[in-house]
Each structure stands twice: as C-alpha cells, then as structure tokens.
Amino acid sequence: MVRDVGLAEEIAQDALVTALERWPESGVPDNPGAWLMTTAKRRAIDELRRGKLLDRKHEEIAREIEWAQTVDMAEQGSAMDDDVGDDLLRLVFTACHPVLSGDARAALTLRVLGGLTTEEIARAFLVPEPTMAQRIVRAKRTLAEARVPFEVPRGAELALRLSSVLEVIYLIFNEGYAATAGDDWMRPTLCEEALRLGRVVAELAPTETEVHGLVALMEIQASRSNARVDPSGAPILLMDQDRARWDQLLIRRGLAALDRAERLGGMRGPYVLQAVIASCHATARTPDATDWPRIAALYDALSEVTPSPVIELNRAVAVSMAFGPAAGLEIVDALGAEPTLASYHLLPSVRGDLLTKLGRFEEACAELERAASLTRNARERALLLDRAAALGCERPATWRS
Amino acid sequence: MRFMMIMYPGAKGEGAALPDPKAMARMMKYNEELTKAGVVLALDGLQPTAKGARVRFRAGKPTVTDGPFTEAKEIVGGYWMLQVKSKEEAVEWARRCPGADDEMIELRQVFEMSDFTNAPPEVAAAAAAIGEKIGRS
Numbered sequence: 367m368v369r370d371v372g373l374a375e376e377i378a379q380d381a382l383v384t385a386l387e388r389w390p391e392s393g394v395p396d397n398p399g400a401w402l403m404t405t406a407k408r409r410a411i412d413e414l415r416r417g418k419l420l421d422r423k424h425e426e427i428a429r430e431i432e433w434a435q436t437v438d439m440a441e442q443g444s445a446m447d448d449d450v451g452d453d454l455l456r457l458v459f460t461a462c463h464p465v466l467s468g469d470a471r472a473a474l475t476l477r478v479l480g481g482l483t484t485e486e487i488a489r490a491f492l493v494p495e496p497t498m499a500q501r502i503v504r505a506k507r508t509l510a511e512a513r514v515p516f517e518v519p520r521g522a523e524l525a526l527r528l529s530s531v532l533e534v535i536y537l538i539f540n541e542g543y544a545a546t547a548g549d550d551w552m553r554p555t556l557c558e559e560a561l562r563l564g565r566v567v568a569e570l571a572p573t574e575t576e577v578h579g580l581v582a583l584m585e586i587q588a589s590r591s592n593a594r595v596d597p598s599g600a601p602i603l604l605m606d607q608d609r610a611r612w613d614q615l616l617i618r619r620g621l622a623a624l625d626r627a628e629r630l631g632g633m634r635g636p637y638v639l640q641a642v643i644a645s646c647h648a649t650a651r652t653p654d655a656t657d658w659p660r661i662a663a664l665y666d667a668l669s670e671v672t673p674s675p676v677i678e679l680n681r682a683v684a685v686s687m688a689f690g691p692a693a694g695l696e697i698v699d700a701l702g703a704e705p706t707l708a709s710y711h712l713l714p715s716v717r718g719d720l721l722t723k724l725g726r727f728e729e730a731c732a733e734l735e736r737a738a739s740l741t742r743n744a745r746e747r748a749l750l751l752d753r754a755a756a757l758g759c760e761r762p763a764t765w766r767s
Numbered sequence: 768m769r770f771m772m773i774m775y776p777g778a779k780g781e782g783a784a785l786p787d788p789k790a791m792a793r794m795m796k797y798n799e800e801l802t803k804a805g806v807v808l809a810l811d812g813l814q815p816t817a818k819g820a821r822v823r824f825r826a827g828k829p830t831v832t833d834g835p836f837t838e839a840k841e842i843v844g845g846y847w848m849l850q851v852k853s854k855e856e857a858v859e860w861a862r863r864c865p866g867a868d869d870e871m872i873e874l875r876q877v878f879e880m881s882d883f884t885n886a887p888p889e890v891a892a893a894a895a896a897i898g899e900k901i902g903r904s
Contacts (some may be wrong), residue, residue, distance in 0.1 A: 558850060565805030592879075615809055615848070 454479075455518050455570045458563075462531040465512045470505040471534045472541070477502050479566075480538075480559045490556050491541060528571070532580050532637065535563050539584050557588050568623070578627035579637030585620030586644040589613040601745050605653045617648045639668040658688035675704045676712075683716055691723040711740035715750060722757060731759030769808065769850055769877035770857035776844040777869030781815045781835065793865035801847065806860065812845040844870075848877070 461475040473491070476482045482490070488498035519527045542556025564581040571577055593611035594602055624645055627638050634642070643664045650656040665681035678701055686694020698717050707713045718733030734754040738747045801807035813819075816834035823830045836842065851857045854876065861872045 558852075562805035562850065566803065569803040569805070619808065 452518070454566070456516050458531055458567060458570070459518050459527055460509065460514060460516055462527070462534045463509060463512075463514050464527070464530050465514060466505050466508055468534070468537055470501055470508070471530070472537050473498060473501045474505040475534050475563070476538065476559060479563060482555075482559065486555070528574060528576070531567065532576060535560050535567070536580060536584070536637075538563070539587070543587060554591065557584070557591070560584060561588060568626075572626075573630060575627040575630045575632055576635045576637045578623045578630070579635060579639075579641045582620045582623035582627060582641035583637055583644055585616045585623060586641065586648045589616035589620065589648065601749055603749075604647060609651065612648065620648065621645055634667065634671070636668060636672045639664055639671065643668075656687070658684055662688045675701055675707045676710070679707070679710075679713060679716060682720075686720055686723075691720045695720045695724065709740055711737045711746070711750075713737075714740065718750075718753070722753075727757050727759075731757055734759065768852070768854075769848060769879065770854070771875045771877055772847040772849060772857070772861055772864075773873045773875065774844045774846065774864075774866075775840070775871040775873065776842065776867075777871060778839050779867075779869060781817070781839075781842065790865070790867060797863065797865055800863070801849070801860065806849050806851055806856075807847055808850050809848040810846065813843055816842060 457478060458475070461478050462471050466474065469491075473487055476487050476490075477484065480487075484499050484502060485495050487502075488495040491498065493501075518524070538556050539560035542554060542558075542560065561581070561584050564577070564584055568574075568577045568581050589612050590604070590607060592613065593607035593609070594604075596602055620641065624638070624641050627641070643661055646657050646661050646664070662681065662684040665677065665684050669677050669681055678697060682694045682697035682701070685697060695717070698713070698720060701707055701713060704713075714733040715737035718730045718737060721727075721730035721733060731754055734750050734757070738750040738754070741747050741750065798807070798810060801810075816836040819834045819836075821832045821834070821836065823832070849857055849860060851860070854874070857874050857876075861874055864872060866872065
C-alpha cells in the first residue's frame with residue numbers, strides 16, 4: 367500500500383513504539399495484531415494524505431484501503447464496530463486530557479479526530495503553521511511523558527473528563543463562531559468540525575445528557591450563521607437578524623437533540639440549559655414573540671448550576687427584556703467591580719444599551735466608547751461606534767473610523 | 768459543505784412488494800453509520816408516486832397531474848443531506864450505500880450563502896434577496 371518500503375517500515379515502527387508506550391498503562395489490547403495494523407494503516411493513510419507521496423493515485427488507494435478496512439470491520443460484525451467506537455472514544459478522551467492546555471487539547475483533537483491538516487488548524491486559529499505543528503508535537507509528548515493511558519475513564523472521573531471533552535468541542539465551535547481577534551467574524555469550518563465531533567460523541571455516549579445538550583446548543587447557534595453577518599461582513603445582533611435566514615434544518619436538529627437530553631431526565635446541566643435558552647430564540651417567529659420571562663428564569667437556573675459573571679451579565683439582559691431596563695441595570699451595576707469582566711467589552715456594551723433605554727445618554731456614550739476601546743474585533747468596534755454616533759455622542763480624539 | 772444524495776431505485780419501479788427485510792436492515796445499518804459519523808443532517812424516504820403529483824408549466828400556466836408515474840428511471844426514492852468536507856468524502860459515503868442492482872445515487876452539492884460572499888456586492892445582495900424570498904438561509 368505504501369510504495370516506499372522505508373516509509374512503510376518507519377510507519378510500522380512508529381505504531382510499535384506507540385504500542386510500547388501505551389500498553390504498559392492500558393494493558394495489551396485483546397487483539398494486539400489488529401491494533402497495530404489499524405494504527406499502522408491509519409498512519410500510512412495520514413502520510414499519504416499529507417502528500418509525502420504526492421501522487422494522486424496514492425490518495426485514491428489510501429481512501430480505498432481505509433474504506434475497505436472499514437467495510438472489513440463492518441463485515442466482521444458489530445463486535446468490531448464496538449471496538450472502533452471504543453477506540454474513537456478512547457482517542458477523544460486522550461486528546462482532551464486535562465494535563466494538556468485548552469489550546470493543545472483543541473489542536474490535538476482537530477488533528478487526530480477532525481482530520482484537519484496542521485495547516486488548516488493553524489489558519490483556523492490564526493497562528494503560523496510551525497507554531498501549530500509544535501503545539502501538536504508538544505501535546506503528544508506531554509501525553510507520553512505524563513504516561514496518560516489510552517482509555518475511557520470510569521466512574522466519577524468519567525463525568526469530570528467528559529466535561530473536558532465537551533469543553534474542547536465547544537471551544538472549537540466558539541473559535542469558529544466568533545473570532546476574538548482579526549477582522550473576520552466567522553470561520554465556518556471550525557463550527558462544522560465541532561458539530562460533527564459533537565454528533566459523533568453523542569452517538570458514542572448516548573446516555574450523557576450534557577453531550578446532547580452541547581450538540582443542541584451548537585446546532586441552534588449554527589442555524590444563525592447566515593443571518594449573523596451582512597453582505598459587507600458587518601455583524602448583526604440576534605434581535606436584529608432576519609429570521610427567514612435561520613436554517614430550519616439545523617434548528618430542527620437542535621430541538622431533536624434537546625429532546626433526547628430532556629427525555630434522559632435528571633437535572634439540567636449547563637449545556638442543556640443554554641440549549642433551552644437557544645431554543646427559546648429559535649422558536650420565536652419574531653423578536654417580539656421571544657419569551658423573555660422564561661429565558662430570565664433559565665438564566666436563574668444556569669447561574670445556580672454554573673455561577674459566572676458572564677452568565678450574570680446575560681441574565682441581566684434577559685431580565686431587562688422581561689422586566690424593564692432598570693431591573694437589568696441593577697444586576698449590571700452589581701457586576702461593575704467584577705475583576706474578570708474588567709476588560710470584557712460586553713459589560714460596558716450592555717450597560718450602554720440599558721442606559722440608552724433609560725434616557726441617560728451621556729453615561730451611555732461613555733460606556734459605548736469604553737466598550738469600543740475594549741473589543742479587539744474591528745467589526746464589533748465599528749458596530750459600537752455606530753451606536754454611539756446614533757446617540758449623538760461627541761467623538762473623542764481616540765476614536766478611529 | 769453540504770451534499771444531497773438522491774436515490775433512484777431504478778428499473779424495479781414502484782410495483783415491488785414490501786421491501787426485503789434484509790435490504791432494509793442493511794440500509795438501516797448504513798444510516799446508523801452516517802449518524803455515528805456525524806455527517807448526516809437529514810434523510811427521508813419518499814412514498815410511492817401514487818400519493819404524489821406533478822406540476823408542469825407552459826407559458827406561465829401550471830398543469831397538475833396526479834400520480835402514479837411509471838417512468839421508473841425518473842422516480843426518486845429518497846434522499847440524504849450530508850455535511851462533508853469535500854465532494855470526495857460525499858462520494859465515499861455514497862459508495863458505501865448498500866445499493867441494489869439498478870439503484871443509482873446522484874450527488875449534488877447544495878448552494879450555501881457562503882458561495883456568494885466572495886461575489887461582487889451586488890451579486891451577493893441579489894442572492895441574499897432571493898434566499899430571503901423563499902425563506903431559505
């Protein structure tokens with residue numbers, strides 16, 4: 367399959383080395399020969415794809431082998447499927463191990479499970495390729511040095527580590543959904559990758575409500591992709607979006623995933639709660655039809671499950687929509703001293719919006735200017751400056767157009 | 768990118784009795800694999816043409832014909848909507864479908880709004896307007 371014998375040996379050797387590193391911890395797998403072959407084949411396919419053997423024919427061969435291999439497994443019956451599924455799950459948990467930083471986990475997950483090239487991942491995360499390559503190499507080395515076992519954790523550790531997996535997937539999604547630096551507001555590929563990973567994990571761990579919750583949340587957020595940016599690339603806020611552009615297929619999928627979570631019962635976790643909030647927006651035909659009191663109540667529940675200043679800020683917005691700007695401002699003012707929000711542009715942005723609604727325009731101007739100075743996203747800054755201009759605020763010298 | 772996989776059952780047409788349970792089981796397994804891989808967005812089987820209708824147009828006038836329709840080659844049996852990274856990936860999935868003799872899958876890439884964002888602003892705006900009118904995102 368790999369024409370270059372030297373490369374083939376290198377790849378097989380690599381697989382063996384991996385085995386020798388892992389098996390002492392995880393134990394020898396039931397079918398060591400198959401494991402080695404699978405690993406070696408996957409590496410070989412990887413090498414071929416990376417274009418070490420640039421010939422297009424090799425790509426085709428690689429694909430055929432991979433599918434033949436999968437068909438082989440399918441023909442050998444569901445026991446093999448379980449093995450593949452288990453391996454995938456082990457891979458997910460290993461790549462998302464907390465010994466790695468969030469960035470490293472995301473990069474490794476995308477490389478190993480997402481099938482993205484290092485170059486693609488680098489572009490998506492706005493770092494140079496050598497930096498990303500190093501990040502991935504270091505991540506693998508860290509796992510090896512920490513002797514992280516290639517396994518699915520059990521018991522109490524499973525719940526903990528699952529939240530790490532979900533965190534990584536959502537990090538990837540958010541990276542694609544809203545850039546924190548640079549001028550482009552969206553990098554859709556990452557959203558698709560995260561969604562796919564989420565869906566895969568949902569099938570691998572179907573009894574975990576939070577997995578379905580995360581999938582539901584991502585499907586619904588992704589449903590708004592085409593409504594969030596205008597033709598010139600400027601951002602459009604949720605309440606101003608043209609709902610005819612919301613992807614009903616994704617909304618339907620999100621609601622279905624949410625339904626799966628709810629039917630499993632148990633206490634609603636943070637992803638499920640956020641997904642329910644998202645579903646409130648998704649099912650409101652017009653902005654006026656939004657059930658704000660329900661959303662406010664959901665944020666109450668969410669702030670009990672995962673208290674955080676950002677959630678509190680979102681709760682303030684919901685409360686203001688349900689019960690008036692003064693009620694919302696009370697909550698926002700209480701966050702004024704919150705150190706973690708000191709550089710968070712949405713705090714002054716929300717405060718500015720509430721002050722505007724209360725007719726306190728001068729104070730609103732100050733807040734919008736502050737918000738504009740805090741955001742690193744050029745388009746977001748433009749949006750904030752537009753709002754200030756609409757109020758008739760005086761333009762200080764520090765504003766850039 | 769999204770691809771629609773359109774299944775044409777082919778020569779056997781609609782006269783067939785209840786579908787072979789083994790064939791159904793194989794198809795269900797295939798659909799499960801699509802789901803496990805996180806690539807299928809939607810899939811539907813279509814009921815016999817006897818329950819359907821066709822609308823043809825001439826000089827702005829529509830003409831409605833109720834089914835059944837007998838031209839076996841034209842009859843669509845069902846579809847899948849896939850989210851994939853490339854046409855090649857879509858093709859791979861289509862190849863893995865447990866198709867019977869004479870069955871054919873046609874793969875078509877779905878237009879998405881991003882297909883228009885690199886166009887000149889006027890074109891993008893026109894495309895957006897069309898999308899808006901038919902309630903498509």
